[in-house]
Amino acid sequence: MENRTMLTDLYQLTMMQGHLMNGSQNKEAVFDVYFRSLPFKGGYALAAGLEQVVEYIENLSFKEEDLAYLRSLNLFNEEFIEELGSFRFTGDIDAIPEGTPVFPYEPLLRVKGRIFETQLLETAILNLVNFETLIATKASRVVSAADGGAVMEFGLRRAQGPDAGVLGARAAFIGGCKSTSNVQAGMRYGIPVSGTQAHSWIQCFPSELEAFRAYARTFPDLCLLLVDTYNVLKSGVPNAIKVGLELEAEGHHFLGIRLDSGDLTYLSKEARRMLDEAGLKEAIIVASNDLDEETIFAIRTQGAAINAWGVGTNLITSKSNPTLGGVYKLAAEGEQGDFQPRLKVSENVNKITNPGIKKVVRFYDRAGKAMADLIALEDEVFDEGKLLTIFDPIQTWKRKTLRNFKTRELLIPVFRDGNRVYKLPDLQEIQGYAQKELGTLWDEVKRLTNPHRYIVDLSANLFELKQQLLLTIHNDIKEK
Ligand SMILES: Nc1ncnc2c1ncn2[C@@H]1O[C@H](COP(=O)(O)OP(=O)(O)OP(=O)(O)O)[C@@H](O)[C@H]1O
Ligand SMILES: O=P(O)(O)OC[C@H]1O[C@H](OP(=O)(O)OP(=O)(O)O)[C@H](O)[C@@H]1O
Ligand SMILES: O=C(O)c1cccnc1
Numbered sequence: 001m002e003n004r005t006m007l008t009d010l011y012q013l014t015m016m017q018g019h020l021m022n023g024s025q026n027k028e029a030v031f032d033v034y035f036r037s038l039p040f041k042g043g044y045a046l047a048a049g050l051e052q053v054v055e056y057i058e059n060l061s062f063k064e065e066d067l068a069y070l071r072s073l074n075l076f077n078e079e080f081i082e083e084l085g086s087f088r089f090t091g092d093i094d095a096i097p098e099g100t101p102v103f104p105y106e107p108l109l110r111v112k113g114r115i116f117e118t119q120l121l122e123t124a125i126l127n128l129v130n131f132e133t134l135i136a137t138k139a140s141r142v143v144s145a146a147d148g149g150a151v152m153e154f155g156l157r158r159a160q161g162p163d164a165g166v167l168g169a170r171a172a173f174i175g176g177c178k179s180t181s182n183v184q185a186g187m188r189y190g191i192p193v194s195g196t197q198a199h200s201w202i203q204c205f206p207s208e209l210e211a212f213r214a215y216a217r218t219f220p221d222l223c224l225l226l227v228d229t230y231n232v233l234k235s236g237v238p239n240a241i242k243v244g245l246e247l248e249a250e251g252h253h254f255l256g257i258r259l260d261s262g263d264l265t266y267l268s269k270e271a272r273r274m275l276d277e278a279g280l281k282e283a284i285i286v287a288s289n290d291l292d293e294e295t296i297f298a299i300r301t302q303g304a305a306i307n308a309w310g311v312g313t314n315l316i317t318s319k320s321n322p323t324l325g326g327v328y329k330l331a332a333e334g335e336q337g338d339f340q341p342r343l344k345v346s347e348n349v350n351k352i353t354n355p356g357i358k359k360v361v362r363f364y365d366r367a368g369k370a371m372a373d374l375i376a377l378e379d380e381v382f383d384e385g386k387l388l389t390i391f392d393p394i395q396t397w398k399r400k401t402l403r404n405f406k407t408r409e410l411l412i413p414v415f416r417d418g419n420r421v422y423k424l425p426d427l428q429e430i431q432g433y434a435q436k437e438l439g440t441l442w443d444e445v446k447r448l449t450n451p452h453r454y455i456v457d458l459s460a461n462l463f464e465l466k467q468q469l470l471l472t473i474h475n476d477i478k479e480k
Pocket of ligand 2: 154155157158260288289290291310311312313314
């Protein structure tokens with residue numbers, strides 16, 4: 001497992017030395033990880049990256065060469081470097097499991113512990129959670145546009161570097177992709193690997209037919225032929241049909257063809273007709289070429305005859321929305337378990353933080369559909385037998401009364417006193433869980449364009465606490 005201890009911003013280390021020098025290193029802090037707006041103008045995001053956060057925490061330790069490098073910067077004193085030498089995370093982490101639909105302002109992770117430790121974690125946690133959550137969300141949109149057609153992740157060559165290719169393939173699988181072309185991701189995470197051929201294979205042979213036959217000889221039962229090197233309907237599909245029939249005559253199953261250019265709707269319909277007429281009704285048609293959720297949705301609704309989609313660049317780079325702006329904000333600080341809520345003020349009301357140690361409660365109706373989430377204080381209880389009126393924390397007149405609800409707390413314990421108390425699910429389990437979880441959201445929340453906004457409110461107690469703190473800060477400033 002990779003040691004990512006040095007994957008941090010310099011200022012985390014300077015602040016840590018500052019705490020050590022000021023005697024505040026043992027102060028306890030609670031940080032929330034959350035994002036403020038949904039990517040893709042979508043209706044939800046899918047949480048991902050927790051497994052990498054767990055690995056990061058479990059491998060946190062500065063090696064001799066790390067300490068030597070830090071010493072060489074001539075910024076840090078020996079007392080601090082020595083302290084880093086025995087650095088371990090000894091705090092608590094609660095997190096929303098990977099594959100859960102999540103919404104703005106909800107703490108996806110809550111980190112509690114000595115400020116000396118919790119400050120260091122910000123950069124790596126955000127790096128991991130922001131990227132994987134973004135790609136899992138993008139993949140989920142692409143998969144939903146494919147409406148049951150398999151989506152194969154093809155992006156490694158265009159990913160923003162090797163790590164993004166591998167972790168992106170993992171996140172894409174959480175979002176519902178069926179397979180990846182990325183062999184390292186397949187090996188590391190047990191993702192099914194799949195693929196076809198490149199144009200170079202076809203070009204290497206004197207003719208397209210010979211290229212197809214050579215591939216069919218090598219992989220008679222894994223034969224998906226790329227048909228657009230010369231001319232799809234006049235050459236590629238007729239040659240693929242010849243080879244497909246030869247394979248079937250020998251008792252093999254011909255898988256199908258891949259289209260990688262041109263009008264994918266027209267070509268797939270024509271190719272389907274030709275394959276069917278030749279008796280290759282089971283042969284599938286895979287499409288690729290700069291696809292994303294919008295093109296897939298358009299092509300599918302035009303009536304294309306496409307069974308599976310190969311999606312690379314737009315998915316792995318999240319091209320239409322390349323970042324998720326997750327932040328790591330201090331919500332409480334204290335000593336010996338006695339915490340005081342803390343708040344960050346901003347002129348921009350969306351940037352004022354939510355104070356205190358919080359939890360996220362999801363409210364379901366009797367049919368199991370998610371109705372709303374509340375960000376609440378840790379010790380609050382919501383009685384399932386009672387009515388509950390919730391309200392928008394900004395437009396407070398917007399109210400909704402929940403009745404007959406079931407509740408579920410989304411944050412679950414992952415580390416206690418530095419020890420892991422959470423069993424990491426395997427990736428197949430996470431994918432299945434994500435699919436089930438998406439089934440609890442209304443279609444209106446999931447639709448790709450102009451979705452309904454899912455309700456995420458603050459509990460009355462948290463709202464009250466926030467108002468009080470804002471008022472106190474405001475009055476303090478006025479008096480100065
Ligand atoms: N029927 C369709 N409706 C909407 N978009 C489509 C349809 N068919 C293909 N597309 C998309 O249109 C774009 C076409 O790309 P482009 O203009 O580069 O043509 P091309 O066929 O890839 O040409 P080239 O031969 O250079 O590869 C791709 O993003 C593709 O996914
Ligand atoms: O289009 P993407 O969604 O990124 O999917 C991956 C693309 O990569 C391959 O092409 P190649 O690298 O040869 O490039 P090209 O076909 O785009 O020229 C493949 O044939 C797809 O077209
Ligand atoms: O296997 C394929 O067809 C493939 C793999 C990576 C990128 N494009 C296509």
